[in-house]
Amino acid sequence: MMLEIKNLHARLADGREILKGIDLSVxxxxxxxxxxxxxxxxxxxxxxxAGREGYEITEGSVRYQGRDLLAMAAxxxxxxxxxxxxxxxxxxxxxxxxxxxxxxxNAQRRHRGDPELDxxxxxxxxxxxLKLLDIGDDLLQRAVNVGxxxxxxxxxxxxxxxxxxxxxxxxxxxxxxxxxDALRTVARGVNGLRSPDxxxxxxxxxxxxxxxxxxxxxxVLQDGRIIQSGDKDLAAELEQRGYGTFADAMGGDAA
Amino acid sequence: MSASLDTQNTVRxxxxxxxxxxxxxxxxxxxxxxxxxxxxxxFISAKKEEPEWLLDWRLAAFxxxxxxxxxxxxxxxxxxxxxxxxxxxxAPKQSAGPKSLDEVDPELLAMYExxxxxxxxxxxxxxxxxxxxxxxxxxxxxxxxxxxKKELGELGIIFCSFGEAVREHPELVRRYLGTVVPQNDxxxxxxxxxxxxxxxxxxxxxxxxxxxxxxxxxxxxxxxTGQFERTLLIADKGSYVSYLEGCTAPQRDENQLHAAxxxxxxxxxxxxxxxxxxxxxxxxxxxxGGIYNFVTKRGACRGARSKISWTQVExxxxxxxxxxxxxxxxxxxxxxxxxVAITNNRQxxxxxxxxxxxxxxxxxxxxxxxxxxxxxxxxxxxxVRIQPRAHGARNYTQCDSLLIGDxxxxxxVPYIEVRNxxxxxxxEATTSKISDDQLFYCRQRGLSDEDALSLIVNGFCKEVLKExxxxxxxxxxxxxxxxxEGSVG
Numbered sequence: 001m002m003l004e005i006k007n008l009h010a011r012l013a014d015g016r017e018i019l020k021g022i023d024l025s026v027x028x029x030x031x032x033x034x035x036x037x038x039x040x041x042x043x044x045x046x047x048x049x050a051g052r053e054g055y056e057i058t059e060g061s062v063r064y065q066g067r068d069l070l071a072m073a074a075x076x077x078x079x080x081x082x083x084x085x086x087x088x089x090x091x092x093x094x095x096x097x098x099x100x101x102x103x104x105x106n107a108q109r110r111h112r113g114d115p116e117l118d119x120x121x122x123x124x125x126x127x128x129x130l131k132l133l134d135i136g137d138d139l140l141q142r143a144v145n146v147g148x149x150x151x152x153x154x155x156x157x158x159x160x161x162x163x164x165x166x167x168x169x170x171x172x173x174x175x176x177x178x179x180x181d182a183l184r185t186v187a188r189g190v191n192g193l194r195s196p197d198x199x200x201x202x203x204x205x206x207x208x209x210x211x212x213x214x215x216x217x218x219x220v221l222q223d224g225r226i227i228q229s230g231d232k233d234l235a236a237e238l239e240q241r242g243y244g245t246f247a248d249a250m251g252g253d254a255a
Numbered sequence: 256m257s258a259s260l261d262t263q264n265t266v267r268x269x270x271x272x273x274x275x276x277x278x279x280x281x282x283x284x285x286x287x288x289x290x291x292x293x294x295x296x297x298f299i300s301a302k303k304e305e306p307e308w309l310l311d312w313r314l315a316a317f318x319x320x321x322x323x324x325x326x327x328x329x330x331x332x333x334x335x336x337x338x339x340x341x342x343x344x345x346a347p348k349q350s351a352g353p354k355s356l357d358e359v360d361p362e363l364l365a366m367y368e369x370x371x372x373x374x375x376x377x378x379x380x381x382x383x384x385x386x387x388x389x390x391x392x393x394x395x396x397x398x399x400x401x402x403x404k405k406e407l408g409e410l411g412i413i414f415c416s417f418g419e420a421v422r423e424h425p426e427l428v429r430r431y432l433g434t435v436v437p438q439n440d441x442x443x444x445x446x447x448x449x450x451x452x453x454x455x456x457x458x459x460x461x462x463x464x465x466x467x468x469x470x471x472x473x474x475x476x477x478x479x480t481g482q483f484e485r486t487l488l489i490a491d492k493g494s495y496v497s498y499l500e501g502c503t504a505p506q507r508d509e510n511q512l513h514a515a516x517x518x519x520x521x522x523x524x525x526x527x528x529x530x531x532x533x534x535x536x537x538x539x540x541x542x543x544g545g546i547y548n549f550v551t552k553r554g555a556c557r558g559a560r561s562k563i564s565w566t567q568v569e570x571x572x573x574x575x576x577x578x579x580x581x582x583x584x585x586x587x588x589x590x591x592x593x594x595v596a597i598t599n600n601r602q603x604x605x606x607x608x609x610x611x612x613x614x615x616x617x618x619x620x621x622x623x624x625x626x627x628x629x630x631x632x633x634x635x636x637x638x639v640r641i642q643p644r645a646h647g648a649r650n651y652t653q654c655d656s657l658l659i660g661d662x663x664x665x666x667x668v669p670y671i672e673v674r675n676x677x678x679x680x681x682x683e684a685t686t687s688k689i690s691d692d693q694l695f696y697c698r699q700r701g702l703s704d705e706d707a708l709s710l711i712v713n714g715f716c717k718e719v720l721k722e723x724x725x726x727x728x729x730x731x732x733x734x735x736x737x738x739x740e741g742s743v744g
Contacts, residue, residue: 050699053691078701090696094714103710104700111701143714160700 001063002028002168002199003049008060010048018044020224021060026168029196033210034203035235036221037243042203043087045221046172049201050084051077064168078104079111081167085157085174092144097156098126100144101163108164129162133188151182158189169193171202175209187212207239287344293317296449299344303418303452306425316438316448323442329605330634330666331574333547341512343450343483403467411460414469417485420456427458431489435518435555435582443514443576444551447483451516454484459494459525468724470499486517490525492558497528497724511536513572515550523558523585528566530723531579532731535571537738540629542601545573552579553609556588556617564591565608566722568731570738573602578636580609583617583645590619593719595731597738598631598663607637607668612648612678621652624716627663628739634666641678648675654684657715659708659739709736 003026010019018041026032036042048055049062051074062069069077092100105125106116117125130137135155145153154174161169174186190200190213202209210218210232218234219226222243228234287298296317300310325336407414413424420428438448455471471486490496513535521527529552538545548571554563565579581590592608610619625633639650656665667684689711697707712735713720723731 052695073698074695075698075701075703075707078699084699086696086699090690090692092693092696092711092714094717095710100697100700100710103702103706107701107703107706164700 002026002030002065003069003201004061004063006061008045008048008062009058010044010055011058013054013056017058018055018224019048022221022224022226024219024226026199026201028167028199029194030216031190031194031200031202031213033215033218033232033235034201034221034226035205035207035218035238038205040221041224042205042221043172046084046087046170046201046203049170050074050082075107079108083161083164083166083169085154085161085169085171087172087174087176089145089148089153089157091146091148093146095144097142097144098122098140101126101160104160105163125163129159132192133159133162133185135159135185150177151179154178154182155185158186162189162192165193167198169198169200171200171204173203173205175202175204175206183209183212207235210235286342289342290339291341291343291450295343299450299452302344303421305421308429309421312433312438313449313451316445317450319439320442320445320449323439323445325442329576329636330632330668331576331603331605333574336512336547338446344452407465407467410463410466412463412465413456413458415456417451417454417456417487420487424456424458427489428456428487431487431518431520433518435520435553436516436551441551443549444516447485447514447516447551451483451485454515455486455488457488457496457498459490459496461492461494461522463491463494465494465496468497468499470501472501482511482513482515484515486515488518488527488529489520490522490527490561492522493524494522495526495528498530499724499727500529500531501534501727511545512547513550515552517550517552517579519552519554519563521554521556521558521561521563521588524560525558526562526564527554528564528724529554529579530727531565531567531569532723532727532734533567533569533571533575534734536573537571537600537602538573540600542573542630545602546571548572548575548577550577552577553582554580554590555582556585556590556614558588559585559614560587560589561585562589562591564589564593564722566593566719567595567606568719568723568727568734569594569596569604569606570734572604575602575604575606577606578608580611581619582611582613583619583648584613585617586614587616588614589617591722592619592621592623592637593722594623595626595716595719595735596624596633596635597626597735598628598633599738600629600631602629603632605634605636607635609638610640610650612639612641612645612650614645616647616649617645618649619651621650621654622718623652623654624719625654625656625665626659626712626715626735626739627656627665628659630662632664632666634668636668636670638670638672639680639682640670640672641675641680643674645675646677648678650678650680652680652682653718654682655715656684656686657712658686658688705736705740708739712736712739 005022005024008019008022009017011017022045034042057070064082102122109116139152139156145156148156157174175183178186193200215232218230218232220228220238287295293314296313300313404414436444439445457469459465488498519527519529535546535548536544556563563581567579569575575596579592583590590610594606596604596606598604607623608621621637623635625635627633635654637652639652641648652669654667658665665686669682671680673680693711694707697710702710713732716735720728720731
């Protein structure tokens, strides 16, 4: 199993419990969508999986390719193939975007025991990936995310994801606030990554992205718990009825 | 937001590595008795077999110094300095003046090798004449070796120790010494003028572009010794020179005083680029020991269209007090100041520049990057003065501070005096913190804590680092990373 989450409870430093017993299994080759209203714990789940500090895991376990994910440091998780596309990508002034990405790619390669890519090899990989995603090279020579528009930031995340070829990609509301072109880029990136040995978890508020990337499973997250799972039709149902009434119908605690 | 716990721990472990230049070299030294009065000044002058005029010049400085008090306007806490307890002259024995590298004590050469300073002249690379860097090494008080002298001499460039310049080129020394930093300029400059022991001297003749980096390497070795070197650098009409300066000192528990003076003179159309990587021993994590770096550096753009550019990377010293400045006398002359100053643990820095616009259409640029970590205190202090005659003068100042952790401090103290209405002066300042978000973003892409920190800091300093000559840029980047080890917490 690529990812196996069992009864995961997590709380903030102030004691507020955000995740209240998540169970989720994701096999290689699958695409899962996790939907839910604001404040349901979607982004916390992504952060906990990626190893962000500031959360206390009080109960439960997460296994990634059979290993205890929670015991691994954030950078080790990344080097082991866990990728998080950030909801709010961070600006790093003065650091060239290409240089940053090369450092990341080579950190992974070192970890796997592969030789590092020199500037020429890396550039060829960059060109090929840009072509695949059908995006321009205008972001390459700018500082990481500095002065990027919202759409550019998300495109940059998808570009990084394609370059790093993760085993498990988690997209945290990558689709929110995007125009249709940017949404298509994101979809191209995700669909291009789909393969039998990878898994993708898309966290989203809206069904829109799911029109471009068809998920194998859809889960509804509400108040820190998955209250319903199904196939892509669940997303359509959810959109029709809204989260509030949906939760009522399911007997869950409406937010 | 402060950096994460994990980061703090990793970095703390790494910091145990400490300061790798902290060794002491066991060398017989010729040392003056501790204390400072006129006889000390006479002793030093006599040791160096100086002419009467220079002794008089020193004595005038000493008398001025006796009447002065230490400046107290900088934002630094200085433990009281007992000037009578220090030693003002320490020279490796057989220092009568080595004529060539072969005469230099092998222990000394071994030490410089340990420091990574290539003292041995490297054979000129095939097809490239005069490649490399000419080095003047100053050990405690005395210049021990100057390389590439012959090659430079063929172009008429003089590059030697200060003492040698006094003997061989007294007319040049006498003409320029103290014309940019007068003996009584300030407390520490006056002290230096009285007791300076050696230093470097360079003269670039008209129209000559110096084909290599000139470099001085300073090393304090002896205990309880102050180092007071002087650098005098003259670029005659239409000439160009790039000058590098590096410094280290052994790890000692007591504070050591370093009070240097650097004077630069750029004549018409001449350009001087002066780069410093300062890595004096900063003291331990609790603030014990370390160098007091109280330095006066100033350049005069005497001629029209002349240019002086200071670049400094200040990572060492317990206290740094220095303001490399430009006096823009010549019309259309240009002054630049690029600075990175790091304070970690208990280090304190009060550093910046003065740009004095006197000539017409003079322009200056100030880019200052201050990084504070641990309990470090970092102050940018800068003066931009536009004199009444300086029509069309321009200044651009950018001051950025970066905080790591929540126990350090960053301060910006700009002084702007404009006496000509046609002047244009811009000042921009920012303060930011390395955030958990930035570190996490880097780590989520697979970078380790240290790599993430170093990446972010180097990005922050980029505008300054790119001004450094290639030889120094790589070293400076590594030094930034090393200086910040143990920084978070």
